Structures are given as structure tokens and as C-alpha cells.
Amino acid sequence: MPSAEQIHVQLTGAWRMMLGRADGLRMLDLSADGFWTSFFAIVVALPALFAGWVSIANGMAALDPDGPGRLSLILRLAVIDLSSWILPLVALALAARRAGIGDRYVPYVVASNWATAIVVWIMLPPSILRLAMPDAADLSALVSLGLFFLTLVFSWRLTNIAIGKGAAVATGVFAAMVGMSLFVLFGMQDLLGLAG
Numbered sequence: 001m002p003s004a005e006q007i008h009v010q011l012t013g014a015w016r017m018m019l020g021r022a023d024g025l026r027m028l029d030l031s032a033d034g035f036w037t038s039f040f041a042i043v044v045a046l047p048a049l050f051a052g053w054v055s056i057a058n059g060m061a062a063l064d065p066d067g068p069g070r071l072s073l074i075l076r077l078a079v080i081d082l083s084s085w086i087l088p089l090v091a092l093a094l095a096a097r098r099a100g101i102g103d104r105y106v107p108y109v110v111a112s113n114w115a116t117a118i119v120v121w122i123m124l125p126p127s128i129l130r131l132a133m134p135d136a137a138d139l140s141a142l143v144s145l146g147l148f149f150l151t152l153v154f155s156w157r158l159t160n161i162a163i164g165k166g167a168a169v170a171t172g173v174f175a176a177m178v179g180m181s182l183f184v185l186f187g188m189q190d191l192l193g194l195a196g
Contacts, residue, residue, distance in 0.1 A: 052120075
């Protein structure tokens with residue numbers, strides 16, 4: 001388990017990359033231990049993820065009182081989000097060498113994991129809004145959409161720095177990872193009976 005100071009350095013490095021600052025990459029631990037430790041970002045993101053799961057589960061339970069219980073919904077949402085986080089990275093591992101970015105896989109995964117934790121926290125306000133004001137669904141959706149587009153910009157910047165092979169290659173990797181995340185998201189929703 002990384003120390004609080006190590007977590008802070010990794011998050012700071014990822015944040016600097018999200019702002020377009022290449023020096024953030026030098027702050028990341030790109031060793032084998034650093035690679036595996038970067039998945040601790042899931043733990044860092046859990047409180048914000050949980051708030052999102054609860055707010056969505058509350059809304060779904062209110063719409064369908066005879067449907068699955070809140071706990072079941074929260075567990076399904078957890079499986080969906082964690083699958084959407086991890087499975088695209090596994091897919092990239094299988095394709096990275098053929099795509100000519102095998103040497104950039106570790107920097108990308110380390111940066112992406114820590115950045116995803118930041119993104120999850122950035123997306124927390126709509127969840128809090130849904131919990132505090134369940135009737136403000138339109139406002140929550142609008143805030144979510146705005147933050148989503150902002151995080152896409154941040155994520156592209158991070159990808160461009162982590163891949164380090166120019167904007168065209170970074171855009172290809174970025175598009176593939178977003179597409180794979182959405183594929184996993186919708187596929188898991190369907191599999192777990194939450195499509196709709």
C-alpha cells in the first residue's frame with residue numbers, strides 16, 4: 001500500500017499531465033511496482049464512486065420499486081464501473097505492441113489510473129446533487145455533461161503526454177480507449193440487467 005505522500009505525488013503528476021504539463025510524467029513511478037501500485041487509485045476513487053452508485057441506485061429504485069433492491073443495484077453498478085476501468089487497460093495490453101506503443105503501455109496505465117481517480121472526484125458534484133435534490137435531475141444531467149466534456153479534454157492531454165508519439169497517435173489511443181470503455185459499460189449494463 002502506498003504512503004499518503006506517494007499517493008499525493010502520483011496524483012499531482014497525473015493532474016499536471018491533465019493540464020498539459022509534460023513534467024508531470026516524471027513525477028510518476030513507472031517501475032514494475034509503480035505499475036501495480038497505480039491500481040491503488042481505485043481505492044482512492046472508491047468514496048466518490050460509492051456516492052455515485054448510491055445516487056444512481058436511489059433513482060433507479062424510485063422509478064421501479066418492484067425492481068432489484070438498492071444493495072443489488074449498488075453492487076451491479078460497482079461491477080460495471082470497475083470493469084469499465086480495468087478491462088480497456090487489459091485490451092490495450094493485448095494491442096499495444098501491434099499498435100506500436102508497447103514501450104508506452106506502462107506510462108499510459110500508470111498515468112491513466114491516477115487520472116481516473118481524479119476524474120471520478122471531478123464527477124462527484126452531480127452525484128451529490130442527485131442525493132441532495134432528487135428532483136433536480138435535469139440540472140444534475142447538465143452538470144454531468146459539462147464535467148464529462150471537461151474531463152475528456154483533460155484525458156486527451158494526459159494521453160498525449162503519456163504516449164509521447166504525437167497528437168495523431170494519442171488521438172487514436174484516446175478514441176480507442178473511450179470507445180472500449182463505452183463498449184464495456186453498455187455491455188456490462190446489458191449483462192447485469194441495467195440497460196434501458
